[in-house]
Amino acid sequence: MFGIVRPCTHRLADGLKAEWMAHLCGLCLALRADHGQFSRVVTNYDGLIVSVLTEAQTERTARQRRTAGPCPLRGMRTAPIARGEGARLAASVSLVLASAKIRDHVADGDGLLRRRPLAAAARRVAHGWDRAGARTGAELGFDTAVLVDAVERQQGIEALAHRGTPLLTLTEPTETATAAAFAYTAVLAGRPGNRAPLAEAGRLFGRLAHLLDAVEDQSADAASGAWNPLTATGTSRTEARRLADDAVRGIRLALRDAEFTDGRLAHVLLAHELRASVDRAFGTTACAHEGHDGQGGSDGPHGGQGPGGLPPGFGQLPPPRPGKRGFLAGCAVFIGLCCTCRFCCADEYEGPWSRKKREGCCDWSDRIDCCCDSCDCCDACSCCDCGA
Numbered sequence: 001m002f003g004i005v006r007p008c009t010h011r012l013a014d015g016l017k018a019e020w021m022a023h024l025c026g027l028c029l030a031l032r033a034d035h036g037q038f039s040r041v042v043t044n045y046d047g048l049i050v051s052v053l054t055e056a057q058t059e060r061t062a063r064q065r066r067t068a069g070p071c072p073l074r075g076m077r078t079a080p081i082a083r084g085e086g087a088r089l090a091a092s093v094s095l096v097l098a099s100a101k102i103r104d105h106v107a108d109g110d111g112l113l114r115r116r117p118l119a120a121a122a123r124r125v126a127h128g129w130d131r132a133g134a135r136t137g138a139e140l141g142f143d144t145a146v147l148v149d150a151v152e153r154q155q156g157i158e159a160l161a162h163r164g165t166p167l168l169t170l171t172e173p174t175e176t177a178t179a180a181a182f183a184y185t186a187v188l189a190g191r192p193g194n195r196a197p198l199a200e201a202g203r204l205f206g207r208l209a210h211l212l213d214a215v216e217d218q219s220a221d222a223a224s225g226a227w228n229p230l231t232a233t234g235t236s237r238t239e240a241r242r243l244a245d246d247a248v249r250g251i252r253l254a255l256r257d258a259e260f261t262d263g264r265l266a267h268v269l270l271a272h273e274l275r276a277s278v279d280r281a282f283g284t285t286a287c288a289h290e291g292h293d294g295q296g297g298s299d300g301p302h303g304g305q306g307p308g309g310l311p312p313g314f315g316q317l318p319p320p321r322p323g324k325r326g327f328l329a330g331c332a333v334f335i336g337l338c339c340t341c342r343f344c345c346a347d348e349y350e351g352p353w354s355r356k357k358r359e360g361c362c363d364w365s366d367r368i369d370c371c372c373d374s375c376d377c378c379d380a381c382s383c384c385d386c387g388a
Contacts, residue, residue, distance in 0.1 A: 022082045065080045146176065215244075
């Protein structure tokens with residue numbers, strides 16, 4: 001799994017954990033149903049937000065859930081999952097953006113993709129996902145061309161970047177793509193008045209995703225000589241943090257202007273967990289869950305503190321970042337983790353791409369010392385400044 005919104009499920013109270021899992025599994029099974037088993041490797045935590053937003057704007061009906069059969073990622077248990085247009089839109093967007101990530105890896109010559117035969121095979125997979133995403137999008141009335149155009153412009157913009165280039169020039173294509181996806185959830189839900197605020201929330205979400213990816217990868221990119229937006233433009237981490245904080249505040253304000261039938265899960269993910277994502281990326285996470293290292297990567301739940309309750313990095317040298325796997329090697333490990341149920345049932349496993357230590361997603365029962373225990377964030381939201 002990958003994405004910037006990786007919630008500590010101890011904070012998903014009042015049934016929101018089950019709702020979150022329903023959307024995650026719904027995205028995964030929508031990919032399998034429309035595009036085959038292999039497409040499930042693009043399941044990601046950020047993509048499911050499209051499904052969450054769609055459902056948050058509609059009246060709940062029995063047709064929005066179905067019971068899925070046993071799955072290794074759920075410890076071979078059945079579960080209710082989300083289905084419908086929201087899950088299919090999430091699948092379409094995930095496929096197109098995953099194909100862009102493959103092409104980016106090919107262009108950078110990452111890992112095994114330096115070899116021509118593997119690079120050619122990866123390009124074929126990317127083109128196939130582009131077509132598959134466009135087909136599903138067309139069935140829903142969503143033109144994925146805006147996503148493809150944004151992806152194609154990204155490489156050209158990066159090629160022209162230099163020290164002094166505004167960082168937001170580089171984040172614009174991602175902003176445009178996510179704005180289109182978020183805004184279309186209002187169309188599917190029959191809430192045209194929500195298009196503008198959700199487009200704004202999507203634009204800032206795309207900016208944040210781009211920023212946090214650059215921040216988390218900067219050290220590894222410097223070590224490997226890979227291109228990084230912060231390094232290329234000479235942007236300081238202080239400025240990147242300012243932009244990230246502004247984006248989080250902007251998303252909260254945009255959500256206030258949208259009208260939801262039940263926006264609790266969307267609020268927790270986009271108002272609260274994004275703040276945790278920023279803290280994690282910049283090493284200021286203050287979650288008190290034992291066993292977390294505060295060095296969140298790209299594959300699972302997060303949290304952590306340094307010695308004496310201080311954020312990681314205070315009074316200690318940060319541990320060396322493990323080398324990442326290439327895309328295809330990571331996919332192979334991902335499939336192995338799925339088939340052996342380690343994602344769900346293992347006490348600890350190594351992230352397929354980031355190689356960081358992760359806890360099995362069903363091992364959440366012992367996380368009892370959450371720093372937000374006193375926050376009933378879905379009702380009064382009294383411990384944050386989002387005003388919900």
